[in-house]
Every structure is written in structure tokens, then in C-alpha cells.
Amino acid sequence: WRRDTVLAMCGRIEKVHGRDWVEVIGSARKFSECMIYGHSVDDLLDGASHFHGSEEFCRVHWTGEALSDDEFRRFVASMAPEQVAIGMQSFIGTDIGRIRRLIGLDR
Template identity: 55%
Template sequence: RRRVWLSFKTKPLRGWHVQQLRRIALASKVEEDGLLYTDSDTAFVKPFDCSTLWQGDKLRLFYRPNALANPEWPEHPVWAENAGKLLGVKNGKSALNDYIGQLVSWRRDSVVGMCERIEKHTGQHWVAAIGNVRRFSECFIYGHYVDDVLEGAGHFHDTHDLCRMQWFAPPPSEEEFRTFIAEMEPYQVAIGMQSFLSLSVNDIRRIIGA
């Protein structure tokens, strides 16, 4: 059973909407310069040092350049368009870029600036503005803000997805799961099995040796 989150300030939201809003809100509650987000259905299977996300004072921004010219996911162009509307950016240079990833790194100061930009442009609190759009992605909003508003300042771009993800059914057998891990790219440090696949958490932990 899935919950619906109701508010007088936004349209009805699902849990995944609220999760995205929490990611954004966290930036105003912590002091760290960089934030790394991942989903609960992600597991690290190789050593990983967060310092590798930085190049000097620039933080990694994952993106797939021009991926929306031939989108694999029909919702992604909608999310990109709505991100531009929230930020007051039309047909920006990032319009065809895809920013969705499982290991997402953001600068805290950039998130705060993004929220201020949304509020200034829409005249609403950023939660209300985003929540009333409803078809949105926090990754697209942040990516468009960095590339179209900040013009990339404080970031370097990286096209290597650090997490190998399986999104669709059927769930893998144990042999297929082990092959999935064995065939990770050298730069990948984590794997993700979409929660809707209904794999046993205990089985996942056993297979990855956690």
C-alpha cells in the first residue's frame, strides 16, 4: 500500500515526491559543503572515498549530455521542462541533458541558492512551488540550476554513473545477481536493485557479502 501526502500548499504527493523534497531541505539543516545522496535500494560493493567527488573546490555533477534527444524514459523530458519553469530558464543549454543517477552529489550552497532562485521566480516557498508542479525530479532541478543559472560554477561534469542499477522485472536469480555484480564497470562502486523487484533484503546482503 502506498501513502498519499496531503497538504494545503501542494498537490497530493507520493512518498517518492516527499523523499525528493527532503533531499533538498536537508541542505539548510547541515553544515557540510558537499552532500551525497543515494536510495535505500542501493548497496556499496567496493571501497569508496567521498573525497574523489571533489576536484579542488569543484564538486562532481553527474549528467548524460544530450540524452533527452532520444529519451529512454518518457517522464524525463517532462521533468526537464518543469525544472526550467521552476527556475525561470527556457531552452537553456542543459535542456537535453539528463541528470538522474543513484549516487547524487550536490553542493550545499548551490542547493540553498537553488531554493532562493525558485522562490524569487515563482513568488512561492520552494516546497509549494515544486509540490504544485508534481511531475518533477530534484536531480533535474539541481542540474539545470547548476548549468543554466550558475553556468557550471563550483562543479565539474562526469558522465560515469558510479552505480549499476537494475530497474525492471523480472528480479534476477542468484546466479544472475552475481553476474550483475561481476560485470560492473571498473569505476562503479555500488549496485542498485529497484525496490519494486521485491528481492529479499537478507538475500541481497548475503550475495554482496554485507
């Protein structure tokens, strides 16, 4: 994600809706920041200064139930060498404190 693209995206949302972008996005029950950003880059900027790569640098758990401790450990253990981060979608209900404990950041 590029800061200048995010700022332009927020500015466009405000221009189109005549309200602050936070108010516009916050009024939507469901939205995906990834989809909004992707639309801005692909459809409005025609991909300028961006690229689509096949690498997934972040291993993400998007849907389903929260992982058990063992499932979480397997999830992390199965990361590809190029993956440097994990993402747990907020609505699946995984407690951030539990994640920090499982990866050893609770010290």
C-alpha cells in the same frame, strides 16, 4: 551535488514562485531532482564550481519493471570497478527491504 548549490537552487525556486520550494516541487506531478539541479548548475551558474565527468560512480536502474532477485544480482555483479553505489528509481516499485536483503544489509 554541492550543498551550497542546492540551497541556492531552492532559494531561486522560492524567489521565482513566491512560495516555499517544497510546496512548489511537491505540487508537480512529475519532476526530476537531477534535471532541476543540472539546469541550475548548467544554465544559471554556467557550470561554476562543477564539472561534467564521464564516470558513472552509481549504477542506476531508472526505467522499466522492478528487477527479479536474479536480475538484481546480475545488475550488481555487472558494476564497473569505479562504481560504488546503486540507485533504484522509486517509481519502479522495488522494495527497499528486498534490496537490503539481497545485498546483505538485513542482518
